[in-house]
Amino acid sequence: MKKKLIVLFSIFILVVLSACGDDTESENDTGTESDIDTIVLSDAGWDSNRVHNSIAQMIIEEGYDQDTDVTAGTTAATFQGxxxxxxNVYMEAWTDNIKEIYEEAIEAGDIEEISVNFDDNDQGLYVPTYVIEGDPExxxxxxxPDLRTVEDLKDYPEVFEDPEDPERGRVINAPSGWAVQEAIDAKFEVYGLDETLNNFMPGSDAAIVASLTDAYESGEAWVGYYWSPTGVTAQYDLTLLEEPAFDEEIWEETKATEFPPNDVTVAVHKDLPEQAPDVVEFLSNYETNSDLTEQALTYMxxxxxDPEEAAIWWMEEHEDIWTSWVSDEIAEKVKEAL
Incomplete structure (x- = not known):
């Protein structure tokens, strides 16, 4: 009889512990649901991506008691990840730059698009405005003075002289491995830029910024790829060179139009909505614009x-925006951490 009672008591204890263990796996300290140890965000190599990562990480870690991490790499590598x-999370998917693989991943059910972060951005080949208009000050x-279009560039090799090849000009492309690099390669051919200009491939975004900053501070000519929203486009007076209006058929064939409209989305791996539904609900409300993003980049x-410091500053400046993405309870936890 005594042995039977011991066995029954042991079974009772195991059942209780098992039930407690299930609760621990399904809810974190805030009572929000989570079935993933660490939520990993992508860093594809530019500062606005890093700032949005930092904002999201602050809210996820402090509001939902959920660990986060970041994996850095090229656009192709991080998107494949x-x-x-x-x-698990891509805070800045420039959808039209990766249109084919993005749409294939959506259709295959490998990823889910849950929000549009911003959609009022530009990209293409820029020159400092003083190259065209001068700067009396x-x-x-x-x-x-007659430079207007990307195709016009081939008439100005002496203005944009390549320091390593003075008989030709130089256009700064996007870094190798970025989705837009191949588009600019195609533009070089279709616009005839390769007749008089060299297609220069920088090693990184930082290399583009250093090149532009050196030229701008010296008042020298410069032409190259960039995009908004960035700290650079907020800081310097730049002119985006014109191209024919976007036409999808022409774009797909030759890239001889302006860059397509680009929804910059928040996308997640297919499993995350089940693994961390509350975090995904927050991310589905995540929405900014180019001006809001450039404010953080200008602060940097x-x-x-660094991006984390800029994110904290941005959240203190725009409490009304980010608190609308989450519940009052989560907002209070994050505000206390800030």
Whole structure:
């Protein structure tokens, strides 16, 4: 009889512990549901992506008591990581730059698009505005007053002289491995830029910024790929060179149009909605615009701040925005952490 009671008591204890263990796996300290140890975000190599990562990480970690991490790499590598599930969240998917693989991943059910972060952005080949208009305050004369379009660039090799090949000009492309690099390669051919200009491939976004900053501060000519929202486009007076209006058929065939409209979305791996439904609900409300993003990037530049510091500043400045993405309870936890 005594042995039977011991066995029954042991079974009772196991049942209770098992039930407690199930509760621990399904809810974290806030009572929000989660079935994933660490949520991994992608860093595809530019500062606005890093700022949005930092904002999301602050809210996920402090509001939902959920660990996060970041995996850095090229656009192609990080997006493949999202498809494979090695990465859980993509805060800045420039959908038209990766249109084919993005749509294939959506159709295959490998990823889910849950929000549009912003959609009022530009990209293409820029020149400092003083190249066209001059700058009397800096005693800079117009260098190419008739420059209007990307195709016009081939008429100005002497203005955009390549320091390593003075007989030709230089256009700064996007870094190798970025989705837009191949588009600019195609533009070089279709617009005839390769007749007089060299297609220069920088090693990184930082290399583009350093090149532009050096030229701008010296009042010299410069032309190259960039995009908004960025700290650079907020800080400097730049002109986006014109191209024919976007036409999908022409774009798919030759890239001889302006870049397509680009929804910059928040996308997640297919499993995350089940693994962390509350976090996904927050991310589905995540929405900014180019101006809001550039404010954080300008703060980085002016204060020599890193993306996390800029994210904290941005959240303090725009409490009304980010608190609308989450419940009052979560908002209070994050505000206390800030």
């Amino acid at each position: 999202l498809v494979d599930g090695d990465i 800096r005693d800079i004369e117009p260098m190419a 530049d002016e204060n020599d701040a």
